Amino acid sequence: MAAQETVEHKYVYDFAEGNKDLKDLLGGKGANLAEMTNLGLPVPPGFTITTEACKAYLTTGREPDGLAGQIEAHLESLERAMGRRLGDPDDPLLVSVRSGAKFSMPGMMETVLNVGLNDRSVVGLSNQAGGNDRFAWDSYRRLIQMFGKTVCEVPGEEFEHALDEAKRAKGTQNDLDLDADDLRGLVDAYKQIFAKHTGREFPQEPREQLDLAIRAVFDSWNAERAILYRRQERIPADLGTAVNVVSMVFGNLGPDSGTGVAFTRDPGSGAQGIYGDYLANAQGEDVVAGIRNTVPLQELEQLDKTSYDQLLGIMARLEEHYKDLCDIEFTIERGKLWMLQTRVGKRTAAAAFVIAGQLVDEGLIDLDEALHRVNGAQLAQLMFPRFQLDHEFQPVAKGIGASPGAASGRVVFTSARAVELAAEGEAVILVRRETNPDDLNGMIAAKGILTSRGGKTSHAAVVARGMGKTCVSGADELEVNVPAKTFTVGGHTVGEGDVVSIDGTTGKVYLGEVPVMPSEVVQYFEGELDPETTDDPLVRAVHRIMTHADAARRLRVRTNADTGADAARARRFGAEGIGLCRTEHMFLGDRRELVERLILASGERERDDALAALLPLQRADFVEIFREMDGLPVTVRLIDPPLHEFLPPLEQLAVNVAVAQERGEDVAKEEALLSAVRRMHEENPMLGLRGVRLGLVIPGLFAMQVRAIAEAAVAVVRDGGRACPEIMVPLVGAVQELETVRAEAEKIIAEVVGDSGVEVLIGTMIEVPRAALTAGQIAEAAEFFSFGTNDLTQMGWGFSRDDVEGAFFWRYLELGIFGISPFESIDTDGVGRLVRIAAEEGRAARPGLKLGVCGEHGGDPESVHFFHSVGLDYVSCSPFRVPVARLEAGRAAISTTGSDSR
Numbered sequence: 023m024a025a026q027e028t029v030e031h032k033y034v035y036d037f038a039e040g041n042k043d044l045k046d047l048l049g050g051k052g053a054n055l056a057e058m059t060n061l062g063l064p065v066p067p068g069f070t071i072t073t074e075a076c077k078a079y080l081t082t083g084r085e086p087d088g089l090a091g092q093i094e095a096h097l098e099s100l101e102r103a104m105g106r107r108l109g110d111p112d113d114p115l116l117v118s119v120r121s122g123a124k125f126s127m128p129g130m131m132e133t134v135l136n137v138g139l140n141d142r143s144v145v146g147l148s149n150q151a152g153g154n155d156r157f158a159w160d161s162y163r164r165l166i167q168m169f170g171k172t173v174c175e176v177p178g179e180e181f182e183h184a185l186d187e188a189k190r191a192k193g194t195q196n197d198l199d200l201d202a203d204d205l206r207g208l209v210d211a212y213k214q215i216f217a218k219h220t221g222r223e224f225p226q227e228p229r230e231q232l233d234l235a236i237r238a239v240f241d242s243w244n245a246e247r248a249i250l251y252r253r254q255e256r257i258p259a260d261l262g263t264a265v266n267v268v269s270m271v272f273g274n275l276g277p278d279s280g281t282g283v284a285f286t287r288d289p290g291s292g293a294q295g296i297y298g299d300y301l302a303n304a305q306g307e308d309v310v311a312g313i314r315n316t317v318p319l320q321e322l323e324q325l326d327k328t329s330y331d332q333l334l335g336i337m338a339r340l341e342e343h344y345k346d347l348c349d350i351e352f353t354i355e356r357g358k359l360w361m362l363q364t365r366v367g368k369r370t371a372a373a374a375f376v377i378a379g380q381l382v383d384e385g386l387i388d389l390d391e392a393l394h395r396v397n398g399a400q401l402a403q404l405m406f407p408r409f410q411l412d413h414e415f416q417p418v419a420k421g422i423g424a425s426p427g428a429a430s431g432r433v434v435f436t437s438a439r440a441v442e443l444a445a446e447g448e449a450v451i452l453v454r455r456e457t458n459p460d461d462l463n464g465m466i467a468a469k470g471i472l473t474s475r476g477g478k479t480s481h482a483a484v485v486a487r488g489m490g491k492t493c494v495s496g497a498d499e500l501e502v503n504v505p506a507k508t509f510t511v512g513g514h515t516v517g518e519g520d521v522v523s524i525d526g527t528t529g530k531v532y533l534g535e536v537p538v539m540p541s542e543v544v545q546y547f548e549g550e551l552d553p554e555t556t557d558d559p560l561v562r563a564v565h566r567i568m569t570h571a572d573a574a575r576r577l578r579v580r581t582n583a584d585t586g587a588d589a590a591r592a593r594r595f596g597a598e599g600i601g602l603c604r605t606e607h608m609f610l611g612d613r614r615e616l617v618e619r620l621i622l623a624s625g626e627r628e629r630d631d632a633l634a635a636l637l638p639l640q641r642a643d644f645v646e647i648f649r650e651m652d653g654l655p656v657t658v659r660l661i662d663p664p665l666h667e668f669l670p671p672l673e674q675l676a677v678n679v680a681v682a683q684e685r686g687e688d689v690a691k692e693e694a695l696l697s698a699v700r701r702m703h704e705e706n707p708m709l710g711l712r713g714v715r716l717g718l719v720i721p722g723l724f725a726m727q728v729r730a731i732a733e734a735a736v737a738v739v740r741d742g743g744r745a746c747p748e749i750m751v752p753l754v755g756a757v758q759e760l761e762t763v764r765a766e767a768e769k770i771i772a773e774v775v776g777d778s779g780v781e782v783l784i785g786t787m788i789e790v791p792r793a794a795l796t797a798g799q800i801a802e803a804a805e806f807f808s809f810g811t812n813d814l815t816q817m818g819w820g821f822s823r824d825d826v827e828g829a830f831f832w833r834y835l836e837l838g839i840f841g842i843s844p845f846e847s848i849d850t851d852g853v854g855r856l857v858r859i860a861a862e863e864g865r866a867a868r869p870g871l872k873l874g875v876c877g878e879h880g881g882d883p884e885s886v887h888f889f890h891s892v893g894l895d896y897v898s899c900s901p902f903r904v905p906v907a908r909l910e911a912g913r914a915a916i917s918t919t920g921s922d923s924r
Contacts, residue, residue, distance in 0.1 A: 033075040034092040036099065037068055042344075047072050049264030051122030054364050061343065063336055063361050067103045068117070068268035069096040073124070076240045076262035085237075093236075097267075104269055109228025111142035113150060116161075116270040119235040121242060123263040126365055127251050132172040132242040134235040135305060136165040136270060140226040155202035157275050163205055164305065166212040166224055169231065173238040176219040178458075184211045198303060232267070239265045247462045249838075255489075256841060271360040273353040274305050278326065281306045284319055284333065284350045286341040289369040289487060290423060290527070292376025292559070296320055296334070298350075299477040306351055306362065315496055316477045329359045340364050345386040346395070347377050368487050370426050371400035372560050379563035389570045390916045396567060397913065398883035398906035403427070404564070405547075405902065407538035409525055417530035419511045421472070421497030424483035429470030429492035430523040430535040433516055435504045437464025444468070451522055453509055455502045456495075457482040465491065470524045472531060474500040474509070492526035500531075547595045547905055568905065571912025572596070577889065578896035579907045580655070582876060584608065586646035592901035596908050599655040599746075600647065601808060601898020602876035605727060606661050608643050609636075620723075621698050633726040640727060644734030644747075653744030657808060657876070657898075659787065660717060660727050660763075662752040664707040672699050708813075708822070713753025713787075717763055724751075728767045732774035732782060739778050748783040750808055755790040757799040764803055785872070788860050789813035797860035801867040808898070809857050811877030811885075815844050818853045845878065848885040858892050865893075874898060883910045890914035 040048045040056030048056060052070030059065045071093065078086035101107050106115035116138040121127075139147065139162045148158035170176035185197065188208050192199055200208070216224045225231055242248060243263045252259055273281035284298030299316035302325065323330040333352060336359075340348045349367030353360045369377065378392035387395070409415075409428040431449035434440045437460065440452045444467035452468040454461065456475040465471055465485060470492035473482045477496050486493030502509045507518040514533060516522060523536040545551045546561045553565035580601035581592035589600060609617050616635050623629035647656060675696050682689045702711070717724035728749060735745035749767060754760045764784050771782050786803075788794055789810030797807070816822065821844075834840045848854050857875075864871045874896040879885035881903030889897055890911060899907050 031086070031088050032092070033072050033086065033089045034096050035070050035072065036096060037065060037070070040070065045124045046261075047074065047264075049073060049122030049266075050124055050126055050365055051120060051363055052264045052266050055266060055268070057343075058340075058361050058364060061339070063339075064359055065361050066269045066271050067100055068266060069100065070122070071236065071265040071267070073262040073264050076243060076264065077260070079237070079240045080243065080262065090233075093232075093267075097232075100267075100269060108232065109138040109140060109143050110146060112146045114138055114143035114146045114228075116147070117232065118266075118268045118270055119232065119239060120266045120268065121239045121263045122266050123243070123257075124261050125255070125257050126368065127248060127255075127257070132235075132239050132245075133307065134165070134168045134172050134238070135307065136161045137169075137231045137235055138228040139165045140228065142226075143228070151272075151275055154275060156200075156205060157272070159202050159205035159209055160200075160274055161272070161305075163209045163212055164307075165231075166209065166216060168307075169224075169235065170212070170216045170219070172242075173234045174216070174220045176216055180215045180219075181212060184208060184215065187211075236265050236267075239263060247460060250462055250466070253835065253838075253841065259838060268362070271353050271355045271358075271362075272305070273301075273355065274303055275356055277302055278356050279354055280304060280322075280325075281353045282316070282319060282322070282351075284337060284352065285367055286337050286348045286350075287373070287377055287380075289347065289349070289367050289373055290426060292347075292369070292373035292380065292563075294380065300325075306353065315475055315498055326354060326357060329354050329357065332359050336361065342386065345381060345391075347373070368484060370487055371396075371403040372426055374400050375404070375563040375567060376559050379559075379566055382566075389567075390574070393567055393570055393574065393909075393913055393916060396909070398886070398910040401543070401564070401909050402903070402906050404543040404560070405541055405905070407544075408527075408541055409523065409532075409536045410539035411536065415523075415532050415534075415536050418514060418533055419497045419499040419531040421474075421494040421500075421529045421531065422477055422483070423525065423527045423529035424477075424480070424495040425471075425486040425491055425493035426527040427470065427492030428523070428525060428536070428538055430521060431469045432519050433509075433522055434464070434468070434518055435502070435507050437461045437467075439518070440464035440467045451524060453500075453502060453522075454482070455504070456480060457485070465489065470494075470526065472497060472500075472522070472524050474498055474502045486526075492524060494524045494526060494529050494531060497529070497531055548591075549594055568596075568909060571909045573912075574915045575908065575911035576915050577886070577894065577907075577911035579904055579911060580657075580874065580876075580896050580898040581901050581904055582880075582898055583647070583901065585643075586650045588901055589647050589650040592904055593650065593654075595901055595904040597654075597901065597904045598896070599657075600651060601657050601874050601880070601896060602750075603647060603656060603658045604662070605640070605659060606663050608640060609661070613639060618695065620720075621702070622694055626721075629720075630722060633722050637726050637730055640730035641734045641737075644731050645737055648734055648738045648745040648747070649743055651746075653746060655746045655748055657748040657750050657785075657806075657874075658727075658731050659750045659752050660714075660724050662713050664702070664710060664712045664716070672696075672703055675699055708816070714751050714759045714763060715753065717751070718759065724763055725766055725770055728770045729774060732771050732780070735780045735782065736774060736776075736778045739780055745780060747780070748785060748806060750785055750787050750806075752787045752810070753790060753813075754786045754788075754800060755792045757796065757803050760786050760800060760803045783872075787876070788857075789817070791817055791856055794856035794860040798863040798867040801864040801871050804864075804868070804871070806872035806874070807860060807864055809860070809873075809875040809877065809894075811848055811853065811857070811875055811879045812845065814856060814877070815849065815853050818856060819844060819849070821845075847882050848879045848888055850888050854888055854892075857889075861892050861894065881907050886910040887914040887917065 037056045037059040042053050042057035045053045048070045075089050104115050106113050108115045116136050119134045144158050144162045148155045151157050167181040171178040213224050273279045280302040281304050282300035287294050288297045296319055298319035300319050300322045301316045347367045348364050351363040374396045378395040381387045382392050431451040433453050434450045440450050441463050443450050449469045451470045452464045453472045456473050471482050471486050473495045474497050480495050483495045500509045500511050509516050521535050523532040542561055551561050553561055578598045580599040581597035582602040583589040583592050583600050584604050584607040620632035679689050679692050679696050731747050735747045738745040751763050783805040785806030787810045788807045861873055873894045876898040880897035881899030897907050
């Protein structure tokens with residue numbers, strides 16, 4: 023029975039027992055270490071504690087039964103394999119304890135290196151290293167620092183201050199200049215810091231160090247920065263992290279040792295080549311922390327050609343095996359290469375498209391898989407503008423273009439200040455010597471990140487790429503003084519609040535705000551760049567993948583457009599019609615006076631005169647739009663908002679009338695207007711006299727609009743064009759409302775259309791929950807449904823979308839009640855269920871019922887996948903989101919066969 027229980031509750035796996043497909047259980051790092059082990063690559067021996075153990079620990083507050091024994095058994099196996107015991111004073115085995123969730127969360131959770139060192143084994147480590155006392159004491163001070171900060175929450179800056187003081191005393195700025203005696207003294211200082219903050223001595227028992235480090239990694243899953251990162255990246259909160267216990271290999275043994283990070287292709291541009299950073303005589307955390315500037319990976323060839331050639335061979339093998347860009351961490355210990363990690367690498371949006379196209383050309387993936395490797399959020403990033411440079415703008419510094427984009431903003435030096443100014447609507451650039459995981463809030467708030475240290479694999483670079491933020495790292499010409507809130511460069515001093523601009527592609531830094539120009543991807547969609555003749559690899563890749571997406575997708579993509587200009591641009595971006603033409607936008611500007619006449623009409627004749635004046639204006643608007651669409655369907659929504667929105671605010675008007683009366687002025691007209699506004703005033707106008715209700719209460723209003731639509735369509739057809747109008751009745755909650763409007767509309771359409779051949783569909787907007795629940799009845803009077811998911815969300819949740827975003831959504835997001843605002847991405851469980859019910863019952867009553875969506879969700883990538891699954895015919899969105907919707911509709915069509923693109 024005990025053996026059976028062990029099998030059922032296996033919490034620990036040796037690297038040789040796993041593989042890359044066990045990410046749910048072993049986390050990404052553990053699964054990939056197992057995969058490399060099974061490929062025969064040089065991986066230090068170790069084992070992985072599963073995510074199931076983490077989840078059990080987080081649920082109960084204690085380690086699950088059996089875990090301690092399994093760790094002990096695997097530790098003994100590791101000791102036998104290495105020929106050393108953990109913490110042996112004469113020949114110690116040291117291990118690293120590293121987190122590893124299913125999805126990469128760079129820097130968000132904890133790592134502790136050199137576990138097993140103590141006051142006695144530090145001597146044994148020196149003997150192991152051939153009497154290298156400096157190495158041994160350097161490793162010990164690193165353990166105390168990482169263990170103190172990670173496991174016992176000792177403020178990390180106190181260790182940093184002590185290190186800085188040791189370097190000042192030595193007269194150096196480089197930690198490599200500290201000798202063994204200096205580091206021995208630093209260990210004593212670190213121990214005092216540890217004891218001051220914890221009330222105990224630094225633990226000398228190696229197994230206690232290991233157990234506490236494992237628990238700290240488990241706990242770090244729910245650390246504030248990890249929670250924030252998961253919300254930002256939409257990573258589920260219930261996955262937990264695995265823990266990897268790996269025998270230590272040392273890159274800080276001298277000049278023939280080192281550590282680095284490599285990419286099989288450039289994660290910034292996608293270009294093929296050798297990309298990465300190397301740091302001699304260092305441990306891995308030194309590279310990602312950016313505390314010393316690295317050298318390009320190519321320089322390793324001169325330092326250690328044997329290891330360099332072996333590394334290139336392994337990189338090629340891993341890329342072919344994973345069929346994707348690989349991000350690799352490695353250490354060289356006295357000329358011996360060790361692989362510490364590989365994963366499918368984070369990349370910029372541009373690199374994602376370029377690499378996907380390259381891998382198709384190389385025969386590693388097909389076009390379906392290439393489509394899965396990119397997403398709409400990345401495409402949206404590529405449509406952002408870039409800097410428009412001329413001789414007036416000269417860079418003051420140049421770093422490493424770590425994450426592309428063009429960003430201008432006010433300089434801030436702390437994460438807290440970035441959050442504060444961003445909340446006030448300011449664009450900010452976060453400037454740091456180097457970032458660390460505690461800066462995540464500020465990185466999210468900032469438009470761009472600028473650091474004076476680090477490379478393409480520093481914390482700032484990796485996190486910025488993952489978030490799509492512009493980043494320039496390693497601009498070492500900058501002298502950053504955080505306490506003074508300034509940086510100096512080239513004789514210039516830049517203070518907090520000054521404006522700078524950073525180019526994440528070139529790495530250049532400019533003083534002041536640099537103007538921007540359209541991206542090449544927008545130029546391609548506008549038809550200004552020919553994908554067949556351009557030498558731009560990004561444009562060619564986008565064209566190729568978009569072409570495949572269009573061929574694969576079932577969902578059609580329309581646009582929301584109210585003018586001919588918007589319609590024309592949307593067509594260039596690939597729109598296949600208009601899913602929402604808002605007629606109320608046509609009553610603004612100079613036409614407000616006509617609306618006032620309509621509202622203030624004292625009798626039928628005055629009302630008819632006002633409608634007659636509006637008719638030709640409306641007709642002209644529709645003629646322009648139908649001509650631009652040239653036979654593509656155009657869904658025109660009859661006027662929707664309350665009429666009082668076209669009048670002055672009640673309070674302002676009342677004050678104006680009172681002041682004019684006090685002055686003895688003639689205010690008859692103003693008083694009539696005030697009376698009308700008071701008469702129409704509603705406490706909650708979004709639930710009042712609007713939409714179909716307005717059309718039923720004000721005779722002739724909808725009739726005028728229907729006539730204008732029909733006459734415009736006939737005029738276009740008789741001029742040799744094509745028109746496919748669809749009239750949409752808004753805010754219907756009962757079929758009787760639609761039947762009444764439809765009866766009047768059909769008479770007008772029959773009168774106007776005659777033998778012109780114009781066909782006009784009549785349908786409704788499903789935006790009231792009751793309409794969704796009675797869709798079977800409403801479908802009997804409707805030829806199409808268009809889901810107005812903005813109002814459906816508002817009424818389904820009981821939220822006022824005009825008020826709640828700033829009022830309390832931030833708290834709901836913070837508490838995890840929302841992963842994302844339901845106005846941004848559709849609530850599939852609640853509002854989505856209403857959509858599904860209406861779609862199913864509507865089509866059951868009318869099998870040919872056309873179904874679409876025209877709320878903001880129509881351009882949201884995740885929502886598009888949901889609409890595909892429900893069986894809608896089309897989505898409609900703003901012109902600039904049309905390409906995103908096209909891409910996601912293609913991805914949705916082949917989603918059952920692809921991989922996760924996160």
